[in-house]
Amino acid sequence: MVAGEHAPSGGRNWIKTVAYAGLIILLFLLPLFVDSVYYLHTFIITLIYTIAACSLRTILISGQLSIAHAAFMGLGAYVSSIFARELNWTPWLTIPLGGVSAMVVGVLAGYPLTRVRAIYFSMVSLFVGLAIVALMGVFQKYTGGDIGLIGIPPLPSITIPGLPTINFLSSKIPYYYFFLLLTVFCLMILHSLENSRIGMSWKAIAQSYLVASSVGINEAGFRVLALAVGCFFAGIAGAGYAHYNMVLTRSSFGFLSSVNLLIYVLVGGTGSFFGPIIGTTVLVIVPEIFRWLKTFAPFVFGGIMLLVVFFMPQGIAGLFEQVKTKFLHFQERKKPRDVS
Amino acid sequence: MISDVAAQTVVNVLMLSSIYILVALGFALLLTVLGILNFAHAAIYMVGGYICYQLAVVVGINQWASLLISMIAVGLLGLFLERVFFRPFLKDMNRIVVVTLALIIILQATINVTVGSYIRRIPSFVPGVLRFSGVSVSGDRLATFVIGGVLLLAVILFIRKTKTGLQMLAISQDSDGAALQGIKTHRIFAVTTAIGCALAAVAGSLMGAILSLSPFMGDIMLVKAIEIVILAGIGSIGGVLIGGLILGALDATLPLFISGSATDLTGLCIIIILLLIRPQGLFGREV
């Protein structure tokens, strides 16, 4: 038992591990059942936004409701694209580079941002996001400005001796696997951090920064760290998106996109790690299902949001938690409490 | 010619500032009195513009009457929104954020479905160009400034001189303390929302005559409203006027000197630097 892993007993952890493994295997087998390019595209987008939303959650649990997150995605996307396009660097290198540059900007913006808290933080973060997008417009020469950036190289094909070459242009399936692996990797890191001493310090600051600093937690330091981690993965998600979509426009990283990410997190529920995953999945896939409604489709999106707000105060994941608590309490009463 | 450009710039600054302030004032009132961040405020501004358009162009009544009806209708819409969507979530920031964002999507979709997403224009309120001793300015722009100025004066007088206005200020300073004085807080919340929405509707209608209407015109205006409130400092109603003027001046004059997206960046940098020096804004109370 280490910090952040207090409650669950060994047995339940085992069930959890099996459940996650099963889910991941299912996701790996998915392309066997789905061959529609359109569906695969939807899944890929869901994966990309899942990374972004989960990394936003990392910032959120430290008590910082950021409205700039899409801008950091964009930062990663543009840096990666420009290096790959202008200098012919391989995307395998430029994608992490995109993450790092988003992180650097996040840290630079982060120090002044620690001067403000709560609602003030949210509003100032909004300006930071807007300034980043405006910056993309200023460097029109490299970013393509409002016309957009085209000709971004796709992921290069991979040759492993003894296996057929994986060509990312052949179909959506290689991309699907790439993003699935990337998502699993990023989420494992974010999950590990959240359930460590660092994650506990983040949550402690969010609950009471006064108490936190009285026990020696460096409020500013941990808040910047949360921004660094969150922005890094936003940059990675954005960079991945750039080499998948191969076209970028800066408007897709503006205020509304940041707000969208926030909606994913809030609708999913802020109480659990799975909130943003559930929120992103529901809010990307369900509206896609109702695409045939054409101009009426946004009502589905808005409708889900209102439904959640009125009937699920803790978000969709909160609903699961409620059911789970009921179920677990029922079990606990049956068996004597273990003293650990 | 120089004086012509100068005069037009002045009118542009005043016109843009009036519109900004009309929207930002309502946004600020909701923030300080109800304590909510109403992201849907600029969508309400857009709806106000479309109601005026429908009445003036499709139904074909006098556009001044359309403006008035739009103002009243959106005020009533505000009463409805406050009662159904804001009041249950006043103390819960996460949920109010989701509700108001959902309202943006729903209001935009509603306009898209009923009117369509093509760009519309409301006919001029004061057609043509007015000439004052060799200087010519657009009638609509001047009218916007006059209407904006009159409305703002009215609202400020209302807040400073009436009992309801005083109660609004009291709630914005201490809402529990206000309840203990026997102030009917929910009634004040409703009045505040109605006033805020009505002001936004006027701004939307005027904007429809000067530029054009689109279901997404609120997106930029929302950002402007937040910028002004931050610049002014949360809790300062008077600061909104100054903040609006500053932003209006930046937006109307920067393009004369700097081109393209650099104007946005310059404006944003000015605001960010200002906030780093004074996190509570120009006239805000302690953070």
Place this chain on the structure above:
Amino acid sequence: MFLETKELTKNFGGLAAVFQLEMSVREGEIVGLIGPNGAGKTTVFNLITGFLRPSGGRILFDGKDISGKKPHLIAKMGIGRTFQLAYLFPEFTVFENIVTSFNLYPKSSFWEALFKTPSYRRKELYILEQAKEILYLVGLEGVKNVLGRNLPHGYQKLLTMARALAIKPRILLLDEPIAGMSLEEINYAMSVIEKIRSQGVTILLVEHNMRIMTLCDRVIVINFGNKIAEGSMEEVRQNQEVMKAYFGREDAA
């Protein structure tokens, strides 16, 4: 001197909450800081622990000037504190509240925490042991899995003390540690404070309830941010100035 303030002054918009305060605490003592409501006691605490920056004067701890340092750095130097209201992490359990407060010793790096290395796990296990000891010391083992916000008031107060112990303080500043407790709870809390002192922790406390003064080696009385008396409880009780400050008249009630 272990902890010392020199001409410590704090102004709030022209009003002096603390004015040229000179006070000191020796290592190993329990010192009571008393005074009427609004005398500036909590302000003194906030100045010492870095939650407020002094407008003038200096604070020395173990010979080092700590005035104006950030709270977390002051905590790191070994100055622990509790708050007047039972501030805690409401969404953490009692045990998590204490475990989270172990930030300084032992320290884990970012990468250790990310990869949950064996050394990280060892340190965490050590922390769990330490946290359990504190839990027993203050007697909260019965409620260790209760969420902070669901805890009764008396327990919350004990928890804030437990949490402050997690930084392994050399001096502990307790802000009204027994306020709002029942007589039994007060007796219990006082025994806990005794135990903490017996472990070699110096204690400076603020309290309205005079019962706690039996614990103190010495009391310092302040009013309007200035020291008006100092000495044993008996001496202070005889002091006319103190009686006037407290009861607004010359004779005690």
Place this chain on the structure above:
Amino acid sequence: MLLRVKDLSVYYGKAMALENVSLEVAQGAVVTIIGANGAGKSTILKVLSGLWPSTSGEVYFDNKKIEGMEPYEIVSLGLVHIPEGRRLFPYLNVLENLKLGASLRKDKEGIKQDLEGVFTHFPILRDRRKQKAGSLSGGEQMMLAIARGLMSKPRLLLMDEPTLGLAPVMVVELVSVIQAINKTGVSVLLVEQNVFLALQVAHRGYVLEVGKVILEGNIDQFRDSDLVKRAYLGE
């Protein structure tokens, strides 16, 4: 009985703030509730004035059941609460603060008269009437808070720790202010930590400890009570 509280309990989540508190205030009486910080004194007043919901129990004011009412309805009955820390409107001036005290009243003439009355009572407020409430001294703020409460035409005035942050001289002054208010027929329920003030002005008292009433009776009994001495003055 003007105010009757029966078996009032309040829980915040699972944490108990008040348990089965019963108390009464007779017409024209000054009653005090004393207790340490966190004993639940303020919670009682917040429930009475409608700011906090109670978990169980009944509250009758003038034989009307008042719990569940909105704060303004309770004020309109004449139950007026001067909260802890005064809660003035710091950016409004003295006159505006006083006018807000009369929020529910429609009798313009009566308001004018009461304003005059308040100014005669507290001449300093007349001198400062255009000054922002936030810029007043502690004592002046206290007077303004009481005066604002009086503008609501109270029948029962709830006062929460009026001595907080007051100089000793002001505390003595407060005694005469409360007595003067009481003479005009207004009942007072005073919550205090300052035993001196409580013993000076009250007729009847309750001692609250950790959410429970542990002692009640006439104030003379309190003066001799070991429990009170022990709890507040030390052995």
